[in-house]
Every structure is written in structure tokens, then in C-alpha cells.
Amino acid sequence: MSEPLLRIADSCLVLTQRLTAWCGHAPALEEDIALANVALDVLGHARALLTRVGELEGAGREEDDLAYLRDAGEFRNQLLVEQPNGDFAHTVVRQFLFDTWSATLWPALTSSTDEVVAGIAGKAAKEAAYHVRHSGGWVIRLGDGTQESHARMLAAVEDLWPYAGEAYLDDAVDVEAAEAGLVPLPSSLAGAARFRLEQVFAEATLPIPPEPYWQRGGRQGQHTEHLTYLLADMQVVHRAHPGATW
Amino acid sequence: MRTRSGPVPSPAEQPREAWPLWEVFVRSRAGLSHQHVGSLHAVDADMAVENARDVYTRRGEGASLWVVPADAITASDPQDSSAFFGLDEEFRHPNHYVVPDEVHGI
Numbered sequence: 001m002s003e004p005l006l007r008i009a010d011s012c013l014v015l016t017q018r019l020t021a022w023c024g025h026a027p028a029l030e031e032d033i034a035l036a037n038v039a040l041d042v043l044g045h046a047r048a049l050l051t052r053v054g055e056l057e058g059a060g061r062e063e064d065d066l067a068y069l070r071d072a073g074e075f076r077n078q079l080l081v082e083q084p085n086g087d088f089a090h091t092v093v094r095q096f097l098f099d100t101w102s103a104t105l106w107p108a109l110t111s112s113t114d115e116v117v118a119g120i121a122g123k124a125a126k127e128a129a130y131h132v133r134h135s136g137g138w139v140i141r142l143g144d145g146t147q148e149s150h151a152r153m154l155a156a157v158e159d160l161w162p163y164a165g166e167a168y169l170d171d172a173v174d175v176e177a178a179e180a181g182l183v184p185l186p187s188s189l190a191g192a193a194r195f196r197l198e199q200v201f202a203e204a205t206l207p208i209p210p211e212p213y214w215q216r217g218g219r220q221g222q223h224t225e226h227l228t229y230l231l232a233d234m235q236v237v238h239r240a241h242p243g244a245t246w
Numbered sequence: 247m248r249t250r251s252g253p254v255p256s257p258a259e260q261p262r263e264a265w266p267l268w269e270v271f272v273r274s275r276a277g278l279s280h281q282h283v284g285s286l287h288a289v290d291a292d293m294a295v296e297n298a299r300d301v302y303t304r305r306g307e308g309a310s311l312w313v314v315p316a317d318a319i320t321a322s323d324p325q326d327s328s329a330f331f332g333l334d335e336e337f338r339h340p341n342h343y344v345v346p347d348e349v350h351g352i
Contacts, residue, residue, distance in 0.1 A: 028265065030286050030297035037300050134296060141289070 002056040003076065004177040005117065006066075007219045008105070009049035010077035011167075013067060014227065015098055016043040017234045018085055027088055034134060038095070041127040045102075048120040055116075068238035072227045079218040080163035082227040089152035092138040093160050096200070099132035100193040101167045108189065113181035136200045143204025153206055165214030168193070268294040269319060270302055271312035280312050288313075 019039035026032035050063040081098060085091050106128045109121035142149040168190040170178075178185040201208050217223070238244075265287035271280035283302050288294035294313040302308065322330055 028287060030288065030301055033304075034297065034300040037304060130299075137293070137296065141293075 001177060001180065001182060002053040003173050004183045005049050005056070006053050007076040007078075008183070009046050009053060009066075010075045011081050011098070012042045012046035012049070012102075014075065014077040014230065015039075015081035015095075016046060017230055018081065018083075018091075018094075021085055022091065035091075038131050038134065041124075041131065042102075045120065045124045045127075048124075049117070052114070052116050052120070056114075064238065068235045072223050072231055073221050075223065075227060075231070076219050076221060077223075077227075078163070078166045079215050079224055080160065080166065082218070082224060082230055083160060083163060084226055086156065086159070087152060089142055089149070089156040090159065092135060092142060093153065093156040096132070096135040096139045096197075097160060097164045099128065099135045100197050101189065103128040103132040103196070104189045104193045105184070108184040111181075112183060117182070132196065136196075139200050139206070140204045143201070143206040150205070153204070157206060157209065161209045162212045162215045165211070166216045166218060169214060169216055169219075171220065265289050267316040268298070268313045269316050270294075270298040271314070272298075272302055272308040273310040273312075274307055275309050280310065283307075285316060 016039045019035055019042070022032065022035045024032065026035055046067075047063050050066045054061045054063060054066060080094060083090075083094055102124075106121045106125035110118050110125060112118045112121065139153070143153045144150070168186050170185055170187050174183070174186050177183045178188075198208065218227075266289070267285055268288055268291075269285050270283050272283045273280045286294065286297050286301055288297045291313060295311055298311050298313055299308075303311070
């Protein structure tokens with residue numbers, strides 16, 4: 001029953017790894033710090049949920065075991081978050097698509113039947129509310145900015161849009177967990193997330209593309225080639241020095 | 247995913263106009279006054295408030311933020327410092343009163 005939580009935790013963890021690659025490279029010092037703040041928040045969500053997953057599965061695995069000792073096929077993150085950083089527009093669009101999902105998910109998760117999860121969600125909901133405000137602000141600034149920034153945002157939306165729907169697709173695991181009250185049904189989040197996305201895209205003068213075939217499979221363990229390289233970077237130190245401590 | 251723009255350029259390779267400078271004031275808790283804590287760059291006031299939140303209140307330092315365009319501040323001229331501040335007017339300090347022993351709290 002921990003699988004639905006692993007899907008959320010892995011999405012947070014993989015996105016964190018992507019965001020941290022911006023450290024020292026963001027367009028301005030202030031945004032560098034802002035992205036690092038978001039990454040730290042999201043990492044906190046990943047760690048808390050991974051710890052809970054370890055407790056629920058009862059196999060003695062802790063957060064580090066789950067983060068560093070699984071291969072790509074065992075990760076359950078949505079495909080969106082493993083997509084490369086690209087230019088700043090790609091990072092902003094990816095972040096906003098993620099944030100519209102997470103800012104809808106966490107408030108709903110506060111009523112999870114698992115009290116630990118509900119507690120994690122209470123803290124995460126406040127942070128996610130700030131994240132979506134921040135990334136949404138960038139979508140508007142860059143979308144409704146210069147010709148150059150608008151063109152880059154259009155390209156980023158075109159590239160990432162096929163990955164925007166996976167988080168809202170239900171499978172049997174989701175349905176079972178939702179019936180047990182552990183997590184909300186993914187499709188139940190789609191309306192509120194879409195509403196926020198439409199508001200921001202309209203202000204950003206960005207058209208919302210027609211609905212494509214949503215790329216999917218990440219939440220079931222089938223990933224794009226990018227995840228393997230990302231995990232190699234993320235896991236190499238832990239795997240080279242098992243059990244090392246500070 | 248194709249990356250249309252290629253690798254991420256370093257900030258040094260991205261010439262751009264500097265964003266305007268803002269001075270940041272943080273009130274650490276209700277009842278205290280806002281204190282100047284530093285400055286930052288942002289394109290407008292909304293972004294300045296968000297950046298101030300991210301740069302200066304990361305560890306729960308603040309309950310309220312002010313941002314002020316740096317060019318809205320008029321500063322005293324260093325050349326005036328002797329006329330402004332260099333005066334020997336010790337009589338303005340309340341140091342010459344004899345306070346009776348019975349008086350407390352002064």
C-alpha cells in the first residue's frame with residue numbers, strides 16, 4: 001500500500017536533483033537562492049514520504065536506501081520531473097506544471113487516513129502554495145515578456161506539454177489507495193490544477209496546447225532515458241562509499 | 247526532449263541590463279520596527295518582495311517585509327559629515343543630572 005506514496009516521493013526527489021543543478025547557474029543570484037529554497041522544500045517532502053514508505057513496507061529500508069539503492073526501473077516518479085533542465089524557460093515550465101499538481105495534491109493529502117502522511121502534507125501544502133506562486137510569476141513574466149522570452153516559453157510548453165497529464169491518470173494502484181483513503185485519486189486533482197494553469201497561462205499570453213496523447217509510465221517504473229543518467233549522478237557517492245557518514 | 251537552446255550558459259555569458267536595486271527591511275516580529283537588512287535586484291516590486299523573502303527570511307527571521315527602490319532613498323552627503331555629525335555638544339546628553347538614590351528605573 002506504500003506504492004502511491006512512493007510515486008509522490010520519487011517525483012519530489014527527482015525534481016530536487018534537477019533543481020540543484022541550477023545552483024550557481026541561475027539567471028540572477030536572487031533566483032539562484034529561490035530555486036535552491038524550492039529544491040530544499042521539495043527534498044524535505046521526498047525525505048519525509050520515503051521514510052514513511054520504508055516504515056509501511058516493513059522491510060527495514062530507510063530513506064537513504066530508497067533514494068540511493070534503487071535503479072531507474074524501481075523509481076515511480078512522473079516522467080515530467082526527469083526531463084532535462086534545458087534553458088530557464090524549460091525549467092520554469094516544468095516547475096509550474098509540477099507546482100500546479102503539488103499545490104493541489106498536498107491540501108488534499110492533509111485528510112489522508114495515514115496520520116503521518118496527513119502531517120507531512122500539512123507542512124508541504126504551505127510550501128507548495130509559495131512554489132506555485134513563484135513559478136507562476138515566472139511563467140507570466142517570461143510568457144508576457146519580450147519576443148525572445150515568449151518564443152522560448154512557447155518552445156518549452158510545446159516540449160513539456162505531453163508530460164503534463166501523467167500525474168492525473170489513475171491506475172488500479174491509485175484506485176485501491178484512494179478507496180482506502182490513503183491518497184486522493186489522481187484524476188480528482190485535475191480540475192483545480194487545470195483552473196490555476198489556465199489563469200496563469202492566460203495572463204502569460206501563452207496558448208494552452210490541445211490535449212495530446214499523455215506520455216505515461218513513469219509512475220509504473222517505465223522511464224525516459226534521462227532518469228538513468230540523473231540517478232548515476234545522484235547515487236554515485238553513496239554507492240561508492242556505502243554506509244559513509246559525515 | 248530536444249533542448250533547443252543548447253547547454254545552459256553561465257551568467258557571465260549572458261549579458262543583460264542589471265535589474266534595479268531594492269533595499270530590504272525586515273520586521274522580525276510584531277511590535278518591532280522594520281530594520282534594514284540589505285539589498286537585492288529585482289525587475290519590479292512584486293519580484294523584490296518575493297526575492298526578499300527568499301534571500302533574507304530563509305530561517306524564519308521575518309514577520310513582515312518592506313522593499314524600497316534604492317534610488318528613492320536620499321542619503322546624507324559624506325562631505326557634510328562634520329557639519330552634520332561632528333559636533334561636540336555634550337550638553338545634549340542627559341549626563342549631568344544627579345539622580346537621587348531613591349529613584350529607580352532611569
